Amino acid sequence: MQQGSGGLVEMLLSAEDFYDLLTTIQYLDVIQSHSSDAVEELVALSEELEQTRDSLDVQMTQAEQERQAAADALATAQAARASLQAQLEAQAAAEEAERQAALEAAEQDAGQSFETESGNQAEVQVPESPDPGTVDPGDDRDAFVAEWGARIDAYLAGSPLAGQGTTFAEAAWEYGCDPRFSPAIAMVESSLGRNCFLPHNAWGWGSSSWDSWEEAIWDHVRGLATIYGGQLTYAGAQMYCPPNADHWYTSVLANMERI
Template sequence: MQQGSGGLVDLLLSADTFYDLLSTVQYLDIIQASNTDAINELLALEDELELARVSLNSQMQEAEERREEAEDALDEAKAARDELEAKIAAQQAAEEAARKAAIEAAKKEDGKTFTTESGGSATVETPSNDNGPGSVSPGSDKDAFVSEWAPRIDAYLAGSPLSGQGKTFAEAAFEYNVDPRFSPAISMVESTQGRYCFKPHNAWGWGSSSWSSWEEAIWAHVQGLSIGYGGRLTVAGAKKYCPPNWQYWYSTVASEMSKI
């Protein structure tokens, strides 16, 4: 209206009365004030929107950086997993190769004797199955585990000083997550099931230890197998248990385990 009119002179000329002129001027002032408020509000909104845009861009950039970091971390985790799996596979392959080599070496000396860890002698044996005795895990049902393995161990130890200790071996094996055949088989190799102990109740060539009862000795030995040998017969464990003749020791213990 301001741009399309002549201004104050036109208002004076077009007004019929002074009252009409004042009303028109007042009306125009109200419109201008309203427009000014609207413009200021729009400017404030524009500033607010600009701040929101800047904040959103910053958040988007931060989110993108975190996404890239997450992808990098995921790639690193996958690479670490692949590397670990490759190492495990390599270790398993090396263990299997060493196991087969030990069995083959024992086959060449089958029936001969070797010096055990306790200083005694044992006859070299090889398991009937080239895959060895496998591995037994106790699981979660103690009663079922003991019920299965106690009589099998008792049958294996029948007539020896360790006779009747099947339940002790089984309960200790369950407690320490050890293959239940491992300790009884070692007792055969190292002392002919407790017949020739180099220390009282030490049927396993276990350091220089002695105990006051078979129960105490069994629990201590099974615990030691869990802590120091992983509770399973392995080539690495054989090298640690009987270093000079570990191939024969490994093969013979494996053969005895297969009998239980």
């Protein structure tokens, strides 16, 4: 509380005695002290509020910068995804066009021969369906092996690979490979093991040789799963038999249909 100079003089002169005067002076000192403390506290609070406001301004600026950076990153990721999707679609379209061309070429060249990856001669075969489809393995291993082992055994009958249907089926289940894939390649590359260019290598599989059909089948099916995704594709045919991918693809597909 503040008093004018006249008011202070009146308060002092109104004292009845020295004791009353001293009390009045002490009272005024207390008021002055409290007023000074209040002013100092107010100044300190004002400074604290100013610092808090400055800190909040900095935090808001940082938050806005981070928000903008996140928005930029999201836009970049979306653009990259769209670009990748476009590339994949273009690649798939190009592969499909090549696959269709291979099927048309097989129609024209049916019955002729071509050189396989193993160096043997194989007949160009035309599949009934243009798509190999997929085999649903289900979740019952024993049922899968029993069904496909029997079907593959029927396909292998009378060949050096006869009786290996269960081996093919077990390996296909283990590695997630189409169970028809490896046997069909064996037919195209070596007439089911009749014309192996290396011991037990019925697939033109690099320079590999094995001591048994079981060992060879497991290795080949594992390789098909690892390198070719376990499925017949035209892109895979281009990798497996580059010189004659068209005829190799259609001939393997035609044999897969027979299993």
